[in-house]
Amino acid sequence: MTEALRPGATVGILGGGQLGRMLAMAAARLGFHVHVFDPDRNAPAAEVARAATHAAYGDEDALRAFAGSVDVVTYEFENIPPAALDLIEAVVPIRPNRKALATSRDRLDEKTFLHELGLRTAPYAAVDEEGDLAQALAVIGTPAILKTRTLGYDGKGQARILSPEGAEAAFAQMGGRPAILEGFVAFEREVSVIAARGLDGSVAAYDPGENVHEGGILRTTTVPARLSPGLRSDAVLAAARILNALDYVGVMGVELFVTARGLLVNEIAPRVHNSGHWTEAGCLIDQFEQHIRAVVGLPLGDGARHADVVMENLIGPDMDRLPALLKDGSRVHLYGKAEVRDGRKMGHVTRIRRA
Amino acid sequence: MTEALRPGATVGILGGGQLGRMLAMAAARLGFHVHVFDPDRNAPAAEVARAATHAAYGDEDALRAFAGSVDVVTYEFENIPPAALDLIEAVVPIRPNRKALATSRDRLDEKTFLHELGLRTAPYAAVDEEGDLAQALAVIGTPAILKTRTLGYDGKGQARILSPEGAEAAFAQMGGRPAILEGFVAFEREVSVIAARGLDGSVAAYDPGENVHEGGILRTTTVPARLSPGLRSDAVLAAARILNALDYVGVMGVELFVTARGLLVNEIAPRVHNSGHWTEAGCLIDQFEQHIRAVVGLPLGDGARHADVVMENLIGPDMDRLPALLKDGSRVHLYGKAEVRDGRKMGHVTRIRRA
The missing domain is CATH 3.40.50.20 (Rossmann fold)
Incomplete structure (x- = not known):
């Protein structure tokens, strides 16, 4: 096709x-x-x-x-x-293709790929056995985060190491799975770029959003992100470079750290992304339609932003706030999940300020 | 409930x-x-x-x-x-209730209801038998339109009468069903108000849209409609009066003619309305969500308009234009109908100009 x-x-x-x-x-x-x-x-x-x-x-x-x-x-x-x-x-x-999947599902492969593209990331090292961890800590220092190379999400499969004494317990938490040690990044904020690439190779990116996490789970995304014009452009160009290198088709979420020394790529997700939910309230064509357009081979749509937006996730007991949220001018989007559980994403709300 | x-x-x-x-x-x-x-x-x-x-x-x-x-x-x-x-x-x-349904499904009852509310309509008269038609034409004159009282839509069940000689043929077209003769209205344009009323009695209306029909089928709706502030206010107040009089819950479409002597109500539809499709591109909460909010008893949402919008229906062979429309910055919304037929609404497109 x-x-x-x-x-x-x-x-x-x-x-x-x-x-x-x-x-x-x-x-x-x-x-x-x-x-x-x-x-x-x-x-x-x-x-x-x-x-x-x-x-x-x-x-x-x-x-x-x-x-x-x-x-x-x-x-x-x-x-x-x-x-x-x-x-x-x-x-x-x-679509997106296997290369994108393989690269993003393994944190070590992902970091290596990003480095080969000339993009910066947190310092990192592979940790296959306990001895590797001591060596990695000697180079990277503490605090650092040990993560399983695969299958982690929303803060799962991760252990913080605050001092070298914490290494053993953190390693045990990996349960014998190959891991990666990542240096702690003193970042000012986290932003993400939701970008799309069509079957024809054209690339379009939404305005970067600024993300706040709590307990490893995305809490809010605000657009526009507080970024200088130069950094905004760097962020979008980094996303475009990644999409092109992977011969990507679809929407990708690229998370970046803003540091005193510029942008670092935190991680990439080869799919629509929670930090792009604001697009349904702020753009004519949202990330979901953009992704479908790409994977079926249609031209990418108009992703220009027409409003300032704050997206907030409704997580677990946040559902108790629903009556108030339905009254206060928010747009409420629920996922139809029957059971409310702690840490479970039940829906999100978007609030707009007309630009 | x-x-x-x-x-x-x-x-x-x-x-x-x-x-x-x-x-x-x-x-x-x-x-x-x-x-x-x-x-x-x-x-x-x-x-x-x-x-x-x-x-x-x-x-x-x-x-x-x-x-x-x-x-x-x-x-x-x-x-x-x-x-x-x-x-x-x-x-x-x-919801909306039976009264709204009964009133709107019969053109004669609808006109009577509107008159009792103090709203103006085209001149009209009941036509149950052929003799009534001659009498009605004597009062209303030609050109006029004979319509079945019930079951007409998109121009079906209607016959224009350009001169008294056309009466017989028009009456025959009604197939023996009770009808209503409506005088021809020399209107400058047609507008519609999409308004909602909640279970708590609160009313919210979207900005009026300006409609263009072709062959009895809605072709385009443009917002904002060309209306003076006074007429805009009249249009919204007319819709609110109708909703309140019916103790209505849900979204209603109210079509109005703009004439040299002010507004006439053309017809009401006790449901979401084709001329409100623009809201999905121009508002945080569209008419569909507004209707659901109302009928389940939730507070009405924020229907403020954030952009100028043109909505165009895709009717039958308009589907041939799809490749171009998908490229030109439009938002395309298709209804998933397998078979393209003349006069069949297959989808619509919205184009926005950021306000």
Whole structure:
């Protein structure tokens, strides 16, 4: 497939969480059918999709049937078992591509890739065994953060090391999995660029947003970010360089640290990104539609920002604030999750200040 | 039910066309489940709803099961058989209410209602039999339009009478159904107000839009409409008076003619309205979410306009222009209809000029 899919074609989405759900609605608005694959029978995306397969990512028959029923496959998370991707890719294109997935799912590969591109990151070192950690700490110093190379998200699979004495406990927390030690970055703020690249190679980026995390989970994104014109341009160019190097198709989230010495790339996510949810309130074409446009081969849309926006995640008990939020002029977007749990993303709100 | 429904409750929607589809996605964004009732197995709304019943509006068992599975019922069209509504209303609230439906589904009742409210309309007279028509034409004159009292939409069930000689043919076109003769209005333009009223009685209106029809079908809506501040205020106040008089809950479309002597009300539609589609591109809270907020008992949202917008319907072969529209900065919204037919609304596009 090098031509655009036509309305009536079917987009397959691996993962049926809130990102898959918002992608599914964006695909519907463009006239595409959607087939969601998610093991969870209560996956939020399933109820706004035409079809859903609830099966394990190791279920080869289910994967094959899924791949055979769709015209392109995209995904909402990066930790999809490679064997599942092999099987799907034999039938139908996967966008964004495997290289983007492989690079971003392993923190060490990701950092190496970014360095090879000439982009700066926090200092880092591979930690495969306990001896590596002592050596890495000697170079990088403390405080530092030990992270599993794969499968971590929202602060999971991470351990802070405040002094060399903490090394043993942190290493134990990795549970024997290969890890990476990252030096602590004294950053002024974190920003992210939500950028898209089309099948035709064109690149478009949304205005950078400024992120605040709490407990490892994104709390708010504010646009515009407090960035000098020079740094704003650096941020967007860094994202564009990454997309081009990966021959990327789709939307990517690129998190950056703003430091006294310029920008460092924190991490990349080869998918729509929580820090881009503000686009649904601040832009004509939001990140979800932009992603669908890219993966089906349509031209990228107009992502210019028409308002200043603050996006706030509704996490767990934040849902108690719902009655007030529905009254105060916010736009409330809920994910249809039945059960409220601590740390669970239940929805988000956006507030705009007309620009 | 006088309290707001909580996320996880289910909204029932009678009618699964494009309006039902956009309502379904708005309900999902607020955390509600959706059950669509539509005889058509390919109803566009069904694929973005959690549940769909495909049965006739005369199928009492299906209607009862539908009503029993939802917490409130709303609708996307006004010609629902009253017997079906009786059956549903015995189980669950219908919003907007029966009075709004009864008034708007009969052009004669609607005009009478508007007059009793002190609002102006085109001159009109009831035409039950051929003799009535001659009498009505003597008073109203030509040109005039003969319309069936019920079941007309998008120019169907209407016949223009250019001179008294055309009366017989026009009457024959009504097929023996009760009709209404409406005098021709020399209007400068047509505008519409999309207004909402909440369960708490609060009223909010979007900025009036200016409509252009072709062949009886809406072609474009442009906001802001060309209206003096006085007429803009008159238009919004007329809509509010109508909503209050009907004890209305939900979004209504009120079409008005702008004439040299002020505003005339053309017709009212007790539902989200094609001429309000621009709100999805021009407002934080669009008409679909506003309607869902109202019918589930939530506070109305912020409908302030942040941009100038032109909405254009994509009708039948307009779909051939899709490749160009996807490239030119428009927002394209398609309804997922498989078959392109002349006169069929396939989607719409919105273009914004940042205000």
